[in-house]
Amino acid sequence: MDLQYTPEQTQLRESVERFVREAYDFAHRRRLAASELGHDEGCWRQYADFGWLAIPFSEEEGGIGGDATDTGIVMEGVGRGLLLEPYLASVVLGGGMLSALGSAAQKAEWLQPMMGGERKLALAYAEPGSRYEATHCESAARSDGNAYVIDGTKTLVYGGPTADQFVVVARTAGAAGDRDGLSAFVVDAGTAGVALTPYATHDGQRAADLVLDGVRVDAARRLGEEGAAGEALERVIDQGIAALAAEAVGAMAVLVDSTLEYLKTRQQFGRPIGTNQALQHRMVDMYIALDEARSMALYGALMLREGDAAARRKALSATKIEIDRTAKRVGQEAVQMHGAMGVTEELAVGHYFTRLSMIATTFGDSDWHVERYMSA
Amino acid sequence: MDLTLSPAEQAFEAEVRAFIGEHLPADIREKVRLDRFLDRDDFMRWQQILGRQGWFTGAWPREHGGQAWSAMQTIIFNRVAGEMHCPELQVFGPAMVGPVLYTFGTEAQKAKHLPAIRDSSVWWCQGYSEPGAGSDLASLKTQADDHGDHFVVNGQKIWTSYAHFADWMFCLVRTGREGRKQEGISFLLIDMKTPGVNVQPIRMLDGRHYLNAVFFDDVKVPRENLIGEAGRGWTYAKFLLEHERVENANLRFITQELQKLRRVAGEVRSGGRRLIDDPAFAAEVAGVEVQFKALEIGLLRMLSDMHAGAPAGPGKSSFIKIRGTEIAQRITELLVQAAGPDGQRYQPGPLLGANGDALVGPEHALGPVPSYQFCRAMTIYGGSTEVQKNIMAKHALGL
Numbered sequence: 001m002d003l004q005y006t007p008e009q010t011q012l013r014e015s016v017e018r019f020v021r022e023a024y025d026f027a028h029r030r031r032l033a034a035s036e037l038g039h040d041e042g043c044w045r046q047y048a049d050f051g052w053l054a055i056p057f058s059e060e061e062g063g064i065g066g067d068a069t070d071t072g073i074v075m076e077g078v079g080r081g082l083l084l085e086p087y088l089a090s091v092v093l094g095g096g097m098l099s100a101l102g103s104a105a106q107k108a109e110w111l112q113p114m115m116g117g118e119r120k121l122a123l124a125y126a127e128p129g130s131r132y133e134a135t136h137c138e139s140a141a142r143s144d145g146n147a148y149v150i151d152g153t154k155t156l157v158y159g160g161p162t163a164d165q166f167v168v169v170a171r172t173a174g175a176a177g178d179r180d181g182l183s184a185f186v187v188d189a190g191t192a193g194v195a196l197t198p199y200a201t202h203d204g205q206r207a208a209d210l211v212l213d214g215v216r217v218d219a220a221r222r223l224g225e226e227g228a229a230g231e232a233l234e235r236v237i238d239q240g241i242a243a244l245a246a247e248a249v250g251a252m253a254v255l256v257d258s259t260l261e262y263l264k265t266r267q268q269f270g271r272p273i274g275t276n277q278a279l280q281h282r283m284v285d286m287y288i289a290l291d292e293a294r295s296m297a298l299y300g301a302l303m304l305r306e307g308d309a310a311a312r313r314k315a316l317s318a319t320k321i322e323i324d325r326t327a328k329r330v331g332q333e334a335v336q337m338h339g340a341m342g343v344t345e346e347l348a349v350g351h352y353f354t355r356l357s358m359i360a361t362t363f364g365d366s367d368w369h370v371e372r373y374m375s376a
Numbered sequence: 377m378d379l380t381l382s383p384a385e386q387a388f389e390a391e392v393r394a395f396i397g398e399h400l401p402a403d404i405r406e407k408v409r410l411d412r413f414l415d416r417d418d419f420m421r422w423q424q425i426l427g428r429q430g431w432f433t434g435a436w437p438r439e440h441g442g443q444a445w446s447a448m449q450t451i452i453f454n455r456v457a458g459e460m461h462c463p464e465l466q467v468f469g470p471a472m473v474g475p476v477l478y479t480f481g482t483e484a485q486k487a488k489h490l491p492a493i494r495d496s497s498v499w500w501c502q503g504y505s506e507p508g509a510g511s512d513l514a515s516l517k518t519q520a521d522d523h524g525d526h527f528v529v530n531g532q533k534i535w536t537s538y539a540h541f542a543d544w545m546f547c548l549v550r551t552g553r554e555g556r557k558q559e560g561i562s563f564l565l566i567d568m569k570t571p572g573v574n575v576q577p578i579r580m581l582d583g584r585h586y587l588n589a590v591f592f593d594d595v596k597v598p599r600e601n602l603i604g605e606a607g608r609g610w611t612y613a614k615f616l617l618e619h620e621r622v623e624n625a626n627l628r629f630i631t632q633e634l635q636k637l638r639r640v641a642g643e644v645r646s647g648g649r650r651l652i653d654d655p656a657f658a659a660e661v662a663g664v665e666v667q668f669k670a671l672e673i674g675l676l677r678m679l680s681d682m683h684a685g686a687p688a689g690p691g692k693s694s695f696i697k698i699r700g701t702e703i704a705q706r707i708t709e710l711l712v713q714a715a716g717p718d719g720q721r722y723q724p725g726p727l728l729g730a731n732g733d734a735l736v737g738p739e740h741a742l743g744p745v746p747s748y749q750f751c752r753a754m755t756i757y758g759g760s761t762e763v764q765k766n767i768m769a770k771h772a773l774g775l
Binding site: 069263285291294298303 | 380661666667670679775
């Protein structure tokens with residue numbers, strides 16, 4: 001057992017934290033969230049220069065050969081700064097699917113440009129009727145000569161408005177809910193028949209719904225064997241859970257720090273409010289919750305290595321359940337202890353709270369994960 | 377980073393499993409498995425078996441006759457002991473007074489007491505709390521007057537676990553009244569057979585005799601039983617708390633009770649449906665299991681930090697005590713819920729093993745309510761949750 005960061009990881013942590021501190025202050029982030037694009041292209045190119053976009057990919061794929069604990073370091077920084085660039089969407093989700101299923105030629109064409117910062121990817125899997133069941137896919141891809149014709153609707157495609165390519169999951173066989181029969185295709189943004197509805201989410205990020213109406217894609221754009229994308233999709237979503245967990249830890253850490261600072265400085269009745277035992281004990285509970293979240297984020301990242309898919313799914317569900325519990329505790333308490341300022345647009349605290357609240361309904365909420373956990 | 381056990385740790389786990397399988401007496405295992413109360417002989421027999429293997433004091437350094445177990449080995453031992461229905465070990469000797477003795481004791485004290493702790497031939501109890509000194513322990517009043525070659529002790533201790541089983545007590549007494557209240561406290565070892573020591577039982581809600589009040593009436597304690605210097609007892613008591621970190625996590629108990637919870641929830645049926653298939657109950661089971669996972673990983677992170685030479689961080693042992701007891705209590709609560717109406721029968725005969733009374737109702741329904749009642753004490757003893765949070769607020773958060 002060894003739960004220490006390596007010297008390289010410590011270095012990565014420091015550089016991520018430095019970037020967030022120096023290049024991504026809250027005023028900057030606020031302007032970006034209100035802008036048309038919703039993120040900073042300059043920052044995205046910097047992430048590429050730092051090598052962050054290549055972390056989880058093997059050296060053969062042109063990546064750095066890191067693992068989920070490394071991605072977690074970046075994601076913790078994403079949480080600390082509430083970074084708006086689509087790291088999760090493009091690297092973990094879109095990139096994850098290409099890495100899991102793509103051929104060397106497909107990776108060269110779509111994954112490597114993403115690592116270089118020239119292109120962005122997004123994963124289109126969720127549908128109006130699927131809620132959290134990734135395999136509940138009704139979109140269909142019909143084989144037609146040397147091509148496929150895709151019809152269907154995709155929702156909450158994170159990073160969708162700025163993606164150059166979508167990895168679209170569609171059914172080539174079977175019925176909604178089957179793990180078999182799912183296939184994944186790379187579809188360029190702007191392909192005829194793709195209608196995109198972009199929007200902001202409550203946390204200032206960008207996503208889109210897609211309607212695919214007779215979208216014709218070359219068979220060379222199918223990733224992996226026909227009908228065999230289900231396992232990879234579930235694994236990539238589990239990777240997404242580990243990444244979200246790390247992001248939540250970063251956001252919670254900021255809330256714990258700022259709430260503690262506030263308790264020490266905010267004066268009422270002639271003394272700091274942190275002298276009240278009722279608040280001290282609740283602050284301790286937040287501090288404990290953050291430490292528990294950190295443990296579970298690490299656990300989730302390490303359990304992605306688990307070869308037994310059932311054990312991996314159980315562990316990532318455990319992670320998500322604990323992250324949701326601790327994030328709710330920390331988020332709600334931070335707002336409460338900041339008083340009315342906590343619910344204003346002006347103060348950062350409320351924005352962290354909002355992001356944590358959106359994480360709770362991403363990739364399965366606690367109820368959904370309890371069911372998956374208990375059935376494993 | 378890596379969560380897996382090293383080959384040596386895996387071998388140790390297998391060794392523990394094999395040893396317990398071969399040497400844990402079946403009657404004791406069944407008592408633990410069926411929630412019967414254990415008596416002195418049950419505890420001592422098992423501890424003496426472990427003692428012969430060197431495992432009752434496995435975590436002690438080799439120079440004091442221990443096996444120099446790593447904290448990881450202690451964790452492994454406790455987990456396996458929980459899975460295999462071993463009794464809770466009485467930690468007053470091996471984890472509490474033992475480390476104080478080998479760190480601060482004289483050669484004569486070590487020679488006299490350490491062997492009897494290692495082989496568990498002597499039962500130790502802890503004399504800390506008093507009627508007026510609970511959370512505010514340093515307010516203790518039990519007086520030890522210095523008569524040169526001996527002290528004369530007068531006063532009262534309370535909530536003393538198993539004092540009625542104990543041969544010896546390690547005790548905090550007041551030898552001085554000057555300066556801060558922490559400064560006049562001394563650490564004394566008292567032979568429970570000394571004239572003037574009077575143990576009075578305090579009955580628990582479930583009828584069990586576990587706690588006691590201990591009265592001292594002109595009890596003569598030889599000076600050779602003073603640990604370290606007079607007036608520095610508070611320092612030794614605080615040192616002792618540092619040794620409780622892993623014990624604080626309640627790993628053996630939680631492992632045992634979670635296993636029981638899964639089993640019972642799979643057996644109990646409500647209108648044909650297994651309780652574990654009730655989504656509301658399943659959510660509670662999953663909730664407490666994943667919280668335990670977070671505690672386990674938190675403990676491992678702390679050990680990994682310490683191994684790498686980093687300090688554990690202020691308040692860590694409080695944090696582990698708070699969560700280890702809350703999680704344990706939550707499981708006992710869920711076991712009461714699982715037992716349902718069957719759990720309402722109070723059956724002192726089977727519980728105490730005092731007579732041949734036949735058990736009424738299902739096996740699993742005997743223990744949950746007594747265990748639930750008893751375990752409410754967990755967040756009170758050893759520094760209540762509120763005191764632990766005060767400690768964390770001050771030392772970890774600077775409030």
